[in-house]
Amino acid sequence: MSDRLQLHIVAEGVETDQHVSFLQSTHCDKAQGYLFSPPVPFEQMIKQLQTTSI
DSSP states (O other): OTTTTTOOOOBOOOOSHHHHHHHHHTTOOOBOSTTTOOOOOHHHHHHHHHHOOO
């Protein structure tokens, strides 16, 4: 439904590889959670973004 409405959905609370597998099987391509990174202070996030090449 979100595809047809051109909405971008972010799955929150992704903590396991099984969560990722399920999300991939349902074509959800955006996720956040402890599996990727614990919460970090804003200042630390800015430093990480400035030192990371994409």
